[in-house]
Amino acid sequence: TFTYNSLLSSYIKQGKLEDAHHLFDKMPERNTVSWSSIISANTRSGNFFHAFDMFEEMMEEGLIPNEYTLGSLLKASSGLGDIWVGKQLHGWSIRTGFASHAGVRTSLITMYSNCKFLDDAMRIFCDVPPHLQEDIPTWNSIIAANVSNGDCSEGFQLFSDMLCTGLVRPTKPTYASMLNAYASVGAIEYGRIIHGKIRQRWTVQQGATMGNSLVKLYAKCGNLKDANRMFEMVFPKN
RNA sequence: CAUGCACUAGCA
Numbered sequence: 001t002f003t004y005n006s007l008l009s010s011y012i013k014q015g016k017l018e019d020a021h022h023l024f025d026k027m028p029e030r031n032t033v034s035w036s037s038i039i040s041a042n043t044r045s046g047n048f049f050h051a052f053d054m055f056e057e058m059m060e061e062g063l064i065p066n067e068y069t070l071g072s073l074l075k076a077s078s079g080l081g082d083i084w085v086g087k088q089l090h091g092w093s094i095r096t097g098f099a100s101h102a103g104v105r106t107s108l109i110t111m112y113s114n115c116k117f118l119d120d121a122m123r124i125f126c127d128v129p130p131h132l133q134e135d136i137p138t139w140n141s142i143i144a145a146n147v148s149n150g151d152c153s154e155g156f157q158l159f160s161d162m163l164c165t166g167l168v169r170p171t172k173p174t175y176a177s178m179l180n181a182y183a184s185v186g187a188i189e190y191g192r193i194i195h196g197k198i199r200q201r202w203t204v205q206q207g208a209t210m211g212n213s214l215v216k217l218y219a220k221c222g223n224l225k226d227a228n229r230m231f232e233m234v235f236p237k238n
Numbered sequence: 239c240a241u242g243c244a245c246u247a248g249c250a
Binding site: 003033041074106138 | 239242243245247
């Protein structure tokens, strides 16, 4: 089964979902890892309903989801904006103890955030025990949650709290959220500082996924010349 | 052997 799972995950990495499903169907044995792989592949590609279908089939085979499966299922409910399913999963993860895993927490925060329940997202974040404060996706998710739900000042506060712990370094998603926040409050000069930090750490190529946020920042703040310059740097061929 | 975080065109 390990061998089959490895092959399965390599299909998924190559984006060959058809082949992955085909292999999955004819595997002699499927364990929780196999199911988690195929379910996460479906949520990542936006097939949320299919992910839940597979989840049902998994249960029918008598297998119990674990923290990996749960993360993907929460992401699927988040993608559907289905707060009801999300809450069911939340309840179940508390009862089983999986809620204590960093990945599950992050998914819960994102799920509540996408469903516009910022308060619930914050409640989850506040329960994070100290030893999980070094998990950067957890910070990123709660910062993004506040920024995208309109509470930028809380986003700035959290960012600074994060730096104060000294436990984690910002990553690309962290900076992207900060750029979005500065864009939405029109603080272009602070945005430039972030831009500088990004340039210190990544090449234009490596930082390409933050290009959109940079274009947005400069465009929003009326500096079309810089926005155009960013656009050309990030998408040189177009 | 598998999970979770930002960005991801235009119009509306």
